[in-house]
Amino acid sequence: MSYTNEFHIKTGSKVNLGKIDAGDQGDYENEEAVSAELKKYSQRLTELQALMYAENKHSLLIVLQAMDGGGKDGTIHHVMAAMNPQGCSVVGFKVPTAEELAHDYLWRIHKMTPTKGHITVFNRSHYEDVLVVRVHGLVLEEIWSKRYNEINEFERELANSGTTIVKFFLHIDKEEQLKRFRDRLDEPDKQWKISDSDYTEREYWDEYQRSYMDVLSKCSFNYAPWYVIPANHKWFRDLAVSQILVETLEGLKMKYPAPSVDLVAIKQKYHAEVAEESGLAAVELMADEEQLKEKKVKKKGKKKKKKKK
Numbered sequence: 001m002s003y004t005n006e007f008h009i010k011t012g013s014k015v016n017l018g019k020i021d022a023g024d025q026g027d028y029e030n031e032e033a034v035s036a037e038l039k040k041y042s043q044r045l046t047e048l049q050a051l052m053y054a055e056n057k058h059s060l061l062i063v064l065q066a067m068d069g070g071g072k073d074g075t076i077h078h079v080m081a082a083m084n085p086q087g088c089s090v091v092g093f094k095v096p097t098a099e100e101l102a103h104d105y106l107w108r109i110h111k112m113t114p115t116k117g118h119i120t121v122f123n124r125s126h127y128e129d130v131l132v133v134r135v136h137g138l139v140l141e142e143i144w145s146k147r148y149n150e151i152n153e154f155e156r157e158l159a160n161s162g163t164t165i166v167k168f169f170l171h172i173d174k175e176e177q178l179k180r181f182r183d184r185l186d187e188p189d190k191q192w193k194i195s196d197s198d199y200t201e202r203e204y205w206d207e208y209q210r211s212y213m214d215v216l217s218k219c220s221f222n223y224a225p226w227y228v229i230p231a232n233h234k235w236f237r238d239l240a241v242s243q244i245l246v247e248t249l250e251g252l253k254m255k256y257p258a259p260s261v262d263l264v265a266i267k268q269k270y271h272a273e274v275a276e277e278s279g280l281a282a283v284e285l286m287a288d289e290e291q292l293k294e295k296k297v298k299k300k301g302k303k304k305k306k307k308k309k
């Protein structure tokens with residue numbers, strides 16, 4: 001099953017989250033049933049990230065949005081575990097600082113976008129400026145309502161500059177959210193996550209869902225697609241996200257750059273014993289070395305002649 005097709009939001013479609021089953025688990029019975037596939041995708045992600053880093057041509061921006069308790073942290077943990085820290089980063093966007101508020105809302109976002117060869121995950125994003133900001137009326141409607149187009153333009157510019165953008169909405173239902181909050185109460189390693197606002201924000205559930213539906217309906221394009229990931233089952237969420245990332249990166253048709261040095265010459269000069277093991281006779285090696293020296297002498301000669309001229 002290709003989740004890249006199944007969970008992709010088609011441009012201009014009217015999204016109704018109430019009709020998308022947050023408890024979907026595909027054809028899988030349980031976590032065990034996906035473990036081999038999950039491992040396969042993780043390994044492939046490792047390879048593809050290494051390739052992206054080496055090619056140094058593309059970059060990948062992963063945008064993660066969810067209701068509180070939706071599993072952004074868990075998804076990041078799973079996805080990033082497959083990657084070399086040297087080529088990736090995670091940026092969390094919290095309530096804007098005074099300095100950030102003194103700029104336009106995309107200012108803090110733009111400077112954190114990935115450079116070539118890198119992968120960046122946005123844990124929350126510029127979409128907060130049409131979600132929490134809208135739900136709580138932090139700016140006037142005439143301001144936030146223009147932001148959908150502004151965001152689309154911003155993302156188009158990033159895409160035109162070589163950034164591949166993938167956006168995931170981790171879709172849980174209201175009961176699952178309460179269950180997760182409840183579980184945190186009994187788990188010492190999760191208690192630190194509990195905040196009053198988690199519970200007070202639940203009162204705005206419907207308004208948030210409406211705002212998300214607008215985002216999904218207005219801001220999904222081929223150059224920056226949204227995917228709605230059924231996320232009540234954490235293992236299914238990880239599987240779908242990993243598969244979509246692998247398919248997206250494979251679509252870039254990346255290639256390792258050709259070596260910039262003469263591999264044969266280097267092997268012969270510095271790794272004679274390795275060459276010998278692979279069947280090259282020592283005599284041949286010496287002959288090749290002589291040839292190399294001759295070449296260098298000739299080159300030097302030519303350079304000297306040029307200088308004289």
Ligand code: ADP
Binds near residue numbers: 092094123124128129
């Ligand atoms: P998280 O819930 O992502 O793990 P926090 O608990 O620190 O992290 O929550 C970050 C908070 O910052 C959220 O309540 C979110 O709505 C808020 N936030 C993010 N961006 C903005 C913004 N542009 N304007 C107002 N609040 C924002």
